[in-house]
Amino acid sequence: MSTYSYDQLYKFTHDVLLKIGCPEVHAQIGAEVLVSADLRGVDSHGVARLSGYIRLWEKGRINPNPNIRIIHESPSTAVVNGDSGLGLVVAPYAMNVAIEKATKAGTGWVSVKNSNHYGIAGYHAMMALDHDMIGLSFTNASPLVSPTFSKERLLGTNPIAVAIPANEEPPFVADMATTTAANGKLEILQRKGMETPTGWVQDKQGKPTTSANGVKEGGALLPLGGDREHGSHKGYALGAVVDIFSAVLSGANYGPWVPPFVAFLDPDPNPVGEGIGHFFGAMRVDAFRPADEFKSHMDNWIRRFRSAETTEGNEKVLIPGDPERELEEVRRKEGIPLLKPVIDDLTDLGKKLGIDF
Numbered sequence: 001m002s003t004y005s006y007d008q009l010y011k012f013t014h015d016v017l018l019k020i021g022c023p024e025v026h027a028q029i030g031a032e033v034l035v036s037a038d039l040r041g042v043d044s045h046g047v048a049r050l051s052g053y054i055r056l057w058e059k060g061r062i063n064p065n066p067n068i069r070i071i072h073e074s075p076s077t078a079v080v081n082g083d084s085g086l087g088l089v090v091a092p093y094a095m096n097v098a099i100e101k102a103t104k105a106g107t108g109w110v111s112v113k114n115s116n117h118y119g120i121a122g123y124h125a126m127m128a129l130d131h132d133m134i135g136l137s138f139t140n141a142s143p144l145v146s147p148t149f150s151k152e153r154l155l156g157t158n159p160i161a162v163a164i165p166a167n168e169e170p171p172f173v174a175d176m177a178t179t180t181a182a183n184g185k186l187e188i189l190q191r192k193g194m195e196t197p198t199g200w201v202q203d204k205q206g207k208p209t210t211s212a213n214g215v216k217e218g219g220a221l222l223p224l225g226g227d228r229e230h231g232s233h234k235g236y237a238l239g240a241v242v243d244i245f246s247a248v249l250s251g252a253n254y255g256p257w258v259p260p261f262v263a264f265l266d267p268d269p270n271p272v273g274e275g276i277g278h279f280f281g282a283m284r285v286d287a288f289r290p291a292d293e294f295k296s297h298m299d300n301w302i303r304r305f306r307s308a309e310t311t312e313g314n315e316k317v318l319i320p321g322d323p324e325r326e327l328e329e330v331r332r333k334e335g336i337p338l339l340k341p342v343i344d345d346l347t348d349l350g351k352k353l354g355i356d357f
Contacts, residue, residue, distance in 0.1 A: 002343060003335035009035045009047050012346065012357055016050060019353045020057050021064035022086070030088040037120040038336045040324035042175075044184020045120045048342045051349045053086065053117070055263035062086055062116055068093045076105040079250050080112045084275060087118030087139070091278055095124045098282040099131055106287030111250035114275035117141070117261050121161035122175030122324070128282045129165045132291040136281035137161040138242040140252070142260045145179055145239060146220035148232045151206035153220045154256050157182050158242035163321075165285065167295035169302040173321030178239035179221045186212050186221075191341045199226030245279040252277025 010031050017027035038046030056062045066085030070078045078097050082090035094110045101108025118124065121137040128135025141156025159182070161175040181200045189196055189212035196210050203209040204218030208227075215221060224235025247254035252273045259267035259276060285291040308317045338346075343357075350357035 001337050001339055003337050005335050006035060006039060006332060009038060009336060012350065012355065013047060013050055015355050016054065016349065016353060017064075017086075019355060020054060022089075023065055026065070026086070026089045029092055030086050033088040033092065033119045033123050035336075036123050038338075039328045039331050040120065040122070041327040041331070042120050042122075042184075042324070043338075044182060044188055046336075047338070047346060048184075048187070049117070049119075051345050052261060052263070053088075054349060054353075056116065056261075059263045061259070061263070061267070066090070070097065076101050076107055077109045078111075080110055082112055082115035082275060084114055084116070087116040087276070087278070090115040091118035091124045091137070091139075091280070092127065094278060095127045095135070095137070095280045095282070098135075098280045099128060099133060102128075102133055102282035102284045102287075103131070106284050108280075108282045110280045111246065112278040112280070113247070113250040113252035113273060115252070115278055116276060118278055120175060121159040122163065122173055122321075124278075124280060125161040125163040125175070126171070126173060129163050129171050131282070132165055132285050132295075134165070134281075134283040134285065135161075135163040136279075136283075138246050138279040140243045140246040140254060140258055140277050142183075142262075143256045143258055144183055144215055144221050145223060146202065146206070147240075148223060148228055148236045151202065151204065151220065152256070155223075155236070155239045155243060156258055157221065158239040158246075160238065160242060164298060165291075165295055166298040166302055167292070169299045170319075170325055171321060172298065172302065172319060173324065175321075175324070176224075178224050178235050178242060180224055180226050180235070181221070183215065183221060186215060188339075191339050199230070242279070243277075247273060247277030249279065250277045 013031035014027045017030045063084040066083035071081045072079040080094045094112045098108035098110045125135035125137040143153045145155040157177040157179045159177045164172040196212050201209050201214035202219050223232045225231035243254050253271050257268045257272045285294045302319050346357045
């Protein structure tokens with residue numbers, strides 16, 4: 001394992017995106033979104049994914065210079081067509097539309113079609129924080145997840161992110177898949193040659209397995225909860241809500257028709273929509289109560305939960321967003337560690353495109 005600075009990874013990603021034809025501003029945004037995942041410790045969604053985007057571009061499934069545009073709107077809502085662009089670029093555009101709507105109307109809601117994988121959900125939700133707004137970010141994804149009681153793969157990991165501003169305390173940032181574990185965590189375990197905990201994956205017969213290659217072998221990820229006895233029906237429902245808000249609402253593909261992220265699998269020849277879908281929300285805090293008052297009470301909420309008496313062997317109660325924020329502080333100073341398979345992959349990508357890594 002070797003360590004790289006944020007600037008090194010940002011520059012490499014930026015240069016790669018320029019090389020495939022992205023405009024300068026898109027290369028900047030895309031690189032920032034992608035490397036922010038590495039900074040926050042979501043290594044599965046950072047530069048380890050870069051070559052995956054490039055393979056999709058090579059297959060003609062990503063448009064490097066899209067005409068991203070609003071195709072339908074009301075004072076507080078919009079539908080955005082991403083024109084097959086990088087989700088890393090389409091999503092910030094759509095979130096900015098939601099923020100602009102909220103500035104005028106109090107809340108803004110944007111559903112997106114014809115997009116691609118958008119990186120970490122939390123980045124887009126957090127865009128609202130600087131505007132004294134609450135941000136929400138959903139996306140559907142490649143069908144790798146079986147609904148409770150099924151062995152068919154019908155849903156994606158379909159994350160939900162919510163960012164809420166505070167005053168003196170750091171913001172509350174919940175960013176989670178609606179599965180027991182995101183697919184990217186399986187990829188990390190595969191690189192390390194490790195097994196998964198019980199409850200993450202089922203095999204192609206619908207039986208529990210701890211193989212990190214279980215999905216590759218025809219199995220499926222499990223909804224949050226793992227099985228019915230542990231509440232997987234709730235994870236299934238949450239993933240379904242994300243799918244409907246992101247795609248049924250916008251005109252993107254949903255359920256088993258969502259295009260796969262891997263380039264070696266072709267999209268369904270009979271799609272029900274265009275590309276993958278996202279959903280964003282922005283709520284102006286002062287549309288509900290004075291922002292300073294709200295943020296003061298968020299400080300109080302956070303401090304009370306931090307001071308909760310802990311169970312034996314546990315040091316403190318965490319607030320959503322704490323681990324990522326703390327790791328970002330460390331990685332900005334000490335660098336971002338990359339596993340050797342990721343380094344080799346990026347080195348090969350650089351050689352192919354004539355860019356030094």
